[in-house]
Amino acid sequence: MGDNGEYYVPKTLLPVYRDVVVPLANVLTPNAFELGELVGFTIFNEKACIRGMDAIHRMGVETVVVTSGVEESQTPDTLCCYASKKGVLFSLLYYHN
Numbered sequence: 001m002g003d004n005g006e007y008y009v010p011k012t013l014l015p016v017y018r019d020v021v022v023p024l025a026n027v028l029t030p031n032a033f034e035l036g037e038l039v040g041f042t043i044f045n046e047k048a049c050i051r052g053m054d055a056i057h058r059m060g061v062e063t064v065v066v067t068s069g070v071e072e073s074q075t076p077d078t079l080c081c082y083a084s085k086k087g088v089l090f091s092l093l094y095y096h097n
Contacts, residue, residue, distance in 0.1 A: 032069030045072040
């Protein structure tokens, strides 16, 4: 859908993604911007990310992997990804040398 606050597709397609496509998915891999757009609030830290993943689970998706963009969890040398499988939460850190 997009990244860094910008859409790659027309924003008018958001309801189609949120209401039609997402409930059909078994696995969803949004970045923080996309997750925020799908759930209706900004994903800026771990707490908001977990809340957003829970909202996606309630839409019927079993596994959610937030690939990047959770600003308060990242540094210039660290990329943090969050993953959740209904009832199980874990985070993955990648350190750049």
